[in-house]
Amino acid sequence: MFRLENVTYEYQAGVKALADVSLHIPRGCWAAVIGANGSGKSTMARHLNGLLAATSGRVLVDGRDVNEYANVQQLRRKVGIVFQNPDNQIVGNSVEEDVAFGPENLGVPRDEMRRRITEVLGMVGLVGREKADPNNLSGGQKQRLAIAGALAMQPEALILDEATAMLDPVGAAEVLEVLRRLHAGGMTIVMITHSMAEVAEAELAVVMANGRLQMAAPPAEIFRREQELRGWHIELPPVTQLGNMLGMKGCLSLDELLTRLDVGR
Numbered sequence: 034m035f036r037l038e039n040v041t042y043e044y045q046a047g048v049k050a051l052a053d054v055s056l057h058i059p060r061g062c063w064a065a066v067i068g069a070n071g072s073g074k075s076t077m078a079r080h081l082n083g084l085l086a087a088t089s090g091r092v093l094v095d096g097r098d099v100n101e102y103a104n105v106q107q108l109r110r111k112v113g114i115v116f117q118n119p120d121n122q123i124v125g126n127s128v129e130e131d132v133a134f135g136p137e138n139l140g141v142p143r144d145e146m147r148r149r150i151t152e153v154l155g156m157v158g159l160v161g162r163e164k165a166d167p168n169n170l171s172g173g174q175k176q177r178l179a180i181a182g183a184l185a186m187q188p189e190a191l192i193l194d195e196a197t198a199m200l201d202p203v204g205a206a207e208v209l210e211v212l213r214r215l216h217a218g219g220m221t222i223v224m225i226t227h228s229m230a231e232v233a234e235a236e237l238a239v240v241m242a243n244g245r246l247q248m249a250a251p252p253a254e255i256f257r258r259e260q261e262l263r264g265w266h267i268e269l270p271p272v273t274q275l276g277n278m279l280g281m282k283g284c285l286s287l288d289e290l291l292t293r294l295d296v297g298r
């Protein structure tokens with residue numbers, strides 16, 4: 034779905050936010066991007082839907098160079114993006130208006146619009162809240178509304194740039210549940226996160242440091258490399274650290290650790 038080939042990006046001459054990044058994220062993959070603040074995660078995410086254009090190198094979306102898309106709107110429709118702050122993404126006076134905003138701008142007819150609103154609110158668990166004022170929703174609900182807004186454009190991939198960072202644990206869990214459902218339905222997901230528990234759910238973990246891609250592998254493999262990660266200011270979940278200490282490297286969950294330790298429960 035996404036292919037980066039030797040992508041370098043400079044915000045101003047000489048300051049590299051991305052340096053020679055090459056990465057493949059297959060269609061249907063759930064990828065998690067991790068790394069310290071300033072490591073280039075958001076810059077990378079913004080290349081995936083044409084918000085930024087590489088200074089050098091190539092970005093392919095769905096096999097096509099992003100520069101070959103007739104217009105950037107076409108690319109943004111294909112790749113939805115959800116940002117960190119739930120309050121900054123509200124564009125409607127009601128939940129349904131908010132969802133309708135994007136498709137309306139594309140001139141989607143009324144019947145089709147109703148159908149899409151019902152469908153995407155179902156996907157994010159907001160059915161029954163159509164008339165609610167988005168400002169009165171919880172943080173988790175607001176982010177699910179932002180996801181619904183992105184889904185209403187019928188994208189082929191969804192990017193979440195620290196979309197759970199400002200949420201309480203319940204809100205974050207709600208968003209994650211939506212992502213699980215979308216992933217099961219075949220959606221390509223690129224999730225930037227500082228939560229290692231969330232990374233454990235992904236199929237591919239992508240580690241960024243200093244604008245460079247350091248590792249791209251399944252989380253279990255990444256989680257074995259505790260010392261290197263620490264050098265890039267990435268801290269593993271306590272259960273993984275404990276497992277690594279006990280020689281059961283790369284455990285993703287308590288259940289996995291206990292199973293591997295053969296502790297009956």
Ligand SMILES: Nc1ncnc2c1ncn2[C@@H]1O[C@H](COP(=O)(O)OP(=O)(O)O)[C@@H](O)[C@H]1O
Nearest residue numbers: 044045050068069070071072073074075076077
């Ligand atoms: N608009 C900008 N102008 C100049 N430099 C920027 C801008 N946005 C980000 N940067 C710099 O680019 C680097 C990567 O930033 P970013 O991609 O936001 O990292 P992350 O999302 O991992 O925190 C950082 O050094 C940051 O200071």
Ligand SMILES: [Mg+2]
Nearest residue numbers: 074075076194
């Ligand atoms: Mg960022």
